[in-house]
Each structure stands twice: as structure tokens, then as C-alpha cells.
Amino acid sequence: MxxxxxxxxxxxxxxxxxxxxxxxxxxxxxxxxxxxxxxxxxxxxxxxxxxxxxxxxxxxxxxxxxxxxxxxxxxxxxxxxxxxxxxxxxxxxxxxxxxxxxxxxxxxxxVESIDHRTARAGRPDLVDLVPLGAVPDGFREVLRAIDGTGEEVSLVHADDPRLHRMAVLDVLINNADRKGGHALEGVDGGVYGVDHGICLHAEPKLRTVLWGWAGEPVADELLADIDTFVKSLPGELGDELAGHLTDEEIAALDARARLLLDDPVMPLPDSARPIPWPAF
Incomplete structure (x- = not known):
């Protein structure tokens, strides 16, 4: 409790x-x-x-x-x-x-979130589907697919530093289920992630719709935060996490953080199923 x-x-x-x-x-x-x-x-x-x-x-x-x-x-x-x-x-x-x-x-x-389609004259949500190749300014294309009606579409997400920070967090917590609907833009101006029940496994599980930054460097300011985090993990924070995670899972969290510090590049998809299904 x-x-x-x-x-x-x-x-x-x-x-x-x-x-x-x-x-x-x-x-x-x-x-x-x-x-x-x-x-x-x-x-x-x-x-x-x-x-x-x-x-x-x-x-x-x-x-x-x-x-x-x-x-x-x-x-x-x-x-x-x-x-x-x-x-x-x-x-x-x-x-x-x-x-x-x-x-x-x-x-x-x-989280009281913004409905982009009504509040911003049709601007896509933080993660959305758009007609094939019609990537809006300020967005990144993740993949191309066919939707439920048979139309060709592009899966896109905003090229937003607030969302990028969420993508880095997902790498650290090994998020196995970052769907599009799990990224919300609050009316307070924040970007929030929800639904983290299948995270922090010891084995690699990363499945996300936020692959738009794959292979790109992690910002220095985020790396500084990760460095501080690694130093704090063996203390009170680690003791608190131990109430919810196994020692092996905490060690894996530490290893993922240290790997990002040693090689500060966003990972590339390396599994047969890198995106959760359904994606929204």
C-alpha cells in the first residue's frame, strides 16, 4: 500500500x-x-x-x-x-x-487531455494515422500499413521533445505496450504516458509506436538525468522499487540505464514484433 x-x-x-x-x-x-x-x-x-x-x-x-x-x-x-x-x-x-x-x-x-481534432482544426493526435505519405509538418513517420477499411496509411507521431522524453523512458522501463492511445497531451501543457502494467521485465520486451527517433542520439540533458538516476538506484529508490520488482528486474533496469549512458543512441527495432497490437 x-x-x-x-x-x-x-x-x-x-x-x-x-x-x-x-x-x-x-x-x-x-x-x-x-x-x-x-x-x-x-x-x-x-x-x-x-x-x-x-x-x-x-x-x-x-x-x-x-x-x-x-x-x-x-x-x-x-x-x-x-x-x-x-x-x-x-x-x-x-x-x-x-x-x-x-x-x-x-x-x-x-489526465484531462486535448482532443486535437476539435481543438486544433484537424491536427493529428500525438500518435495518429494519416493518409499514406501525408506526414504533417512536425511529425515523424514510423511505418506504412493498411487500415481496417483497406486504405493505405502512415503511422506517425509528433516530433516533440516532450514525447521524445517519453520514448527514452520507455527504453529505460522496457515498456512492452506503448500504444498510441497511451500518450496524452494534457490541457496543462504536459505530455503524459499511461498504462505501464507490462513494464520493467528483466528480459527485452520493448514494443512501442514511438520508433521515429530510432538510431538517433539521446539529448545531453536527458543523459544527465539518467546519470543521476543510476547513482540514486542503490539507495532509497532501489529499496522502494524492491517492493514491486524482483532483484533481477531492478538489476536489468540499472543495466538499461548504464547502456544508454555508454551508447547514448535510441535503439533500433530488433524483434519480430516491435509495435504493440493493436497500435491504439
């Missing part, structure tokens, strides 16, 4: 009220609200009220996988968040392990 100790924070202690379910998710994924009747103490000592929207994934709703131990996906989401925070990147919304109406599970702050 969450041990942060921020008593009075509705996100951590408030009752979760289920208001919907994400029907396209592989595992039970519930949208919840923590009601305004949950009081929280401000720094001035006065009681306030807050309503918080979250995503809740109970451990009991996880679908068994052949290559990830049962009941570990919620913890991997929390561990991925802690890696993002330790790097100072803020890519993943705040994520904790706590009790909910269906027992313990992952709880993550909701």
Missing part, C-alpha cells in the same frame, strides 16, 4: 466512487471520483474540500499473462511512476497502490 504519509490527501485516503469503466482495456480499468465530502488540511490548517478523478485498476481484475507474474501489474505501474519521478521527468501521472472498492489496486490521477 501507499506509504507516502501525506495524511488528509483525498487521493490517498478518500473513498473511490466508480463512475465508469474503460471497456477497451485488457484488464479491469475503472474511472472513479473521490468525492468533495473528503476534507483535506491545507498548510494554513484550515479544512478544504476537493474532488479528484482517478483511474483505478484492481489487482483482482488483472488478466493473467504468460510472461509476467500474476498480480504484479499494479506494482509495475507504481514502479514506472517512481522511475519517471526519480528522473525528474514527470511523464507519468501520480500513481500509488491503495485500497479501493474491489480491493488493492493501482490508482492514478486522471
Amino acid at each position: 501507499d506509504t507516502d504519509g501525506r495524511a488528509g490527501d483525498p487521493f490517498r485516503i478518500g473513498d473511490l466512487s466508480v463512475i465508469g469503466r474503460v471497456s477497451t482495456a485488457s484488464n479491469v480499468t475503472l474511472v472513479c471520483e473521490i468525492g468533495a465530502d473528503c476534507t483535506v488540511r491545507t498548510e494554513g490548517g484550515e479544512a478544504g474540500e476537493a474532488t479528484v478523478r482517478v483511474v483505478y485498476k484492481p489487482v483482482r481484475g488483472e488478466r493473467p499473462l504468460w510472461d509476467f507474474p500474476d498480480g504484479t501489474l499494479a506494482g509495475r505501474e507504481v514502479a514506472s511512476y517512481r522511475v519517471s519521478q526519480a528522473l525528474g521527468w514527470g511523464v507519468i501521472p501520480e500513481t500509488i497502490l491503495r485500497e479501493g472498492p474491489l480491493g488493492p489496486g493501482m490508482v492514478q490521477r486522471w
